[in-house]
Amino acid sequence: MGVSPGSAYGPVVQVASPVGPPRDEPAAADPAAAAEQAIAGFMQVAESLDAKAAQADASARDILKATAMIARDRSLHRAVTKHLSAGLGPANAIAQSIDEFAEQFAALGGYFAERVTDLRDVGSRAIAAVLGEPAPGVPDFTEPSIVVAEDLAPAETATLDRSLVLGIITRAGGLTSHTAILAAQMGIPAVVQLAGATEIPTGTPVALDGGSGAVTVNPDPAFVEAQRERRARLAEALADVTGPGATADGHHVALLANIGGVHDAELAGAEDLEGVGLFRTEFVFLSADQEPTVEEQTEIYRQVFAPFGDRRVVVRTLDAGADKPLAFADLGAEDNPALGRRGLRLSQARPEILATQLEALAAAAEATGADVRVMAPMVATAAEARWFAEQVRANGLPSSGVMIEVPGAALRAAQVLASVDFGSLGTNDLAQYTMAADRMEGELSELLDPWQPAVLDVIAAAATGAREAGKPLGVCGESAGDPFLALVLVGLGVTSLSMATGKVRAVRLALRSHTLEQCEVLAKEALAAESPEDARQAVRAAAAPEVAELL
Structure with a gap:
């Protein structure tokens, strides 16, 4: 599904998958101490997002600060504490709490439902913090590339280097997802709901069309050149049409x-x-x-x-x-x-x-x-x-x-x-x-x-x-x-x-x-x-x- 118009060609950069809780995680021996550990993990996430916000532009700054507020939410911390007291380990207590809040947000619909991705991103980062694992997200890269992910949290999309991101492809998402809306606002071609997207190896050249939703893996040179020419013609046509909206x-x-x-x-x-x-x-x-x-x-x-x-x-x-x-x-x-x-x-x-x-x-x-x-x-x-x-x-x-x-x-x-x-x-x-x-x-x-x-x-x-x-x-x-x-x-x-x-x-x-x-x-x-x-x-x-x- 194409969600942000335009075309792009470049190598794939795969985003690290979200971090989940261990299935065999034991119950917390000391629930109170585990609660402190889990809350510290959330605060670590919040501080990391605040640090990114301090270096971001105004649009990204607002999104990052809003996501940091989720990590600091006391009702979320209380839910984790409750699940620790009920016999879960810290990572599973975080995951269970995030699931409950995500269900509430999804039931509300509209703006709240669209924040579920933010919520799950915070949860994944907090789980990584308590497990001592690297935070999930977009890796550092220096070559202009096409970013591919299961889904992109707003905090990730908002901090993308626009000079390096040629396009975005996600396996999940939809027309109204934050990734789709932000990509359109930033003028980055984007395709969502692409089955098998996360299986494309890093470095593989792909061409995407953010209008039709088409993605071509390992396209031949003639295809790439035709897409480049089309992109140039479109840019020229768009520049020539200005003023109030009207039919011919x-x-x-x-x-x-x-x-x-x-x-x-x-x-x-x-x-x-x-x-x-x-x-x-x-x-x-x-x-x-x-x-x-x-x-x-x-x-x-x-x-x-x-x-x-x-x-x-x-x-x-x-x-x-x-x-x-x-x-x-x-x-x-x-x-x-x-x-x-x-x-x-x-x-x-x-x-x-x-x-x-x-x-x-x-x-x-x-x-x-x-x-x-x-x-x-x-x-x-x-x-x-x-x-x-x-x-x-x-x-x-x-x-x-x-x-x-x-x-x-x-x-x-x-x-x-x-x-x-x-x-x-x-x-x-x-x-x-x-x-x-x-x-x-x-x-x-x-x-x-x-x-x-x-x-x-x-x-x-x-x-x-x-x-x-x-x-x-x-x-x-x-x-x-x-x-x-x-x-x-x-x-x-x-x-x-x-x-x-x-x-x-x-x-x-x-x-x-x-x-x-x-x-x-x-x-x-x-x-x-x-x-x-x-x-x-x-x-x-x-x-x-x-x-x-x-x-």
């Missing part, structure tokens, strides 16, 4: 960025795009033991809005669930938090959290003069949309919207959008709920493919409802960054596309090479397909040849 016949489609923090905003603000289609605000809350104050939130939002001047910034309010990660918003245990009180449902249960956030957003908007538009996650009904719109208006914010990521909301989009100003399709969760497939389950990646015709049917229904309501409908899931799927989405009636900044140019090129009528024809081709691969191939075959050959 002038139909406007706003091209926007997905961002998750201040540094993302600073990078995106300098790019040739029309603003932000998704500002994830979770990072403001995740590391807090207490709810951030209005003043604290206002300052962060002000820093995020400032780089965009009068361009739009679409803000998603807190998208979290009712479980341990948010200590100040614990709604109690749920059998299935992914289908429980998350997103807007949490805001309705704890309206004071939403009120504080909206007050801070309004203050930051006034301070910067930004075009701030606020949307709620996990909206399922028209009544929920009305309730949210009332809260937004009460705080003096001029524009309210809803995320459409629940199939029920998509099917009733005309009613759901009637009381708000816009809608935005979260195709990652929409695919998960439409296909009944956990988005973090790698073995179900085909079901989660946004090219699934059933998912496109649901998107088409939402677009029809949006037209009936006379409201704009965007897409802010990672599918918006696929140039060919972007054509289909526009053909279905989508009016804006928000994606990782590194994908904007390719999408702009695809749009400028097709008329709106051609996009509508491509949409019909995709809807008529039986499988995601059939849909993808049908659209590529029917697309403009000069674009299909380059992207």
Whole structure:
């Protein structure tokens, strides 16, 4: 599965596998002493990450510090202590605790589920520390290479030397994994879900295509030269296409960025795009033991809005669930938090959290003069949309919207959008709920493919409802960054596309090479397909040849 466009050729560098606990590890003779040893291992990991953060750029620094906070988490330390008292050895106590927390994060879905890789990386490093083994991760290398791994933790991806990393290949991962998103942001071609990736010997030359997902082992010189020429032509074509997003016949489609923090905003603000289609605000809350104050939130939002001047910034309010990660918003245990009180449902249960956030957003908007538009996650009904719109208006914010990521909301989009100003399709969760497939389950990646015709049917229904309501409908899931799927989405009636900044140019090129009528024809081709691969191939075959050959 190609997740970051571009092509690359070079030798493989294999990443060391995660360190697991010994199967025959004896129970701790002194649980208290073993607990001190295990906690010391976590602290060693945290200090190592802090040291890397001190030498990293701002984007990597934030990721490394967030991962170090996981290693310092006292509830994780307490879980290890409990398992040591129950008769486990230190390495197995760490592994068991990590498994429990990973299960909780995965059940929450969304941002939390995407942090499972961070959590397991911390656990593997802590186990290596208590066993006295070298830490897993990317080895030192000096020749430009293609990094290959089972999966890459964000802490590893963020610290890659971009001058030496030609491309990334992982056996696991997915469209919404942190590796995929970071690779796209850094402009590094990447392929995930490649069976047998970790069996390619170090030093083997490979060619990868981050658009199609193709990986060629030991390619012949003619293939490598053809890929190099194609890469040069693509770079030239992308440089020539600038300005607002539009089809060849002038139909406007706003091209926007997905961002998750201040540094993302600073990078995106300098790019040739029309603003932000998704500002994830979770990072403001995740590391807090207490709810951030209005003043604290206002300052962060002000820093995020400032780089965009009068361009739009679409803000998603807190998208979290009712479980341990948010200590100040614990709604109690749920059998299935992914289908429980998350997103807007949490805001309705704890309206004071939403009120504080909206007050801070309004203050930051006034301070910067930004075009701030606020949307709620996990909206399922028209009544929920009305309730949210009332809260937004009460705080003096001029524009309210809803995320459409629940199939029920998509099917009733005309009613759901009637009381708000816009809608935005979260195709990652929409695919998960439409296909009944956990988005973090790698073995179900085909079901989660946004090219699934059933998912496109649901998107088409939402677009029809949006037209009936006379409201704009965007897409802010990672599918918006696929140039060919972007054509289909526009053909279905989508009016804006928000994606990782590194994908904007390719999408702009695809749009400028097709008329709106051609996009509508491509949409019909995709809807008529039986499988995601059939849909993808049908659209590529029917697309403009000069674009299909380059992207």
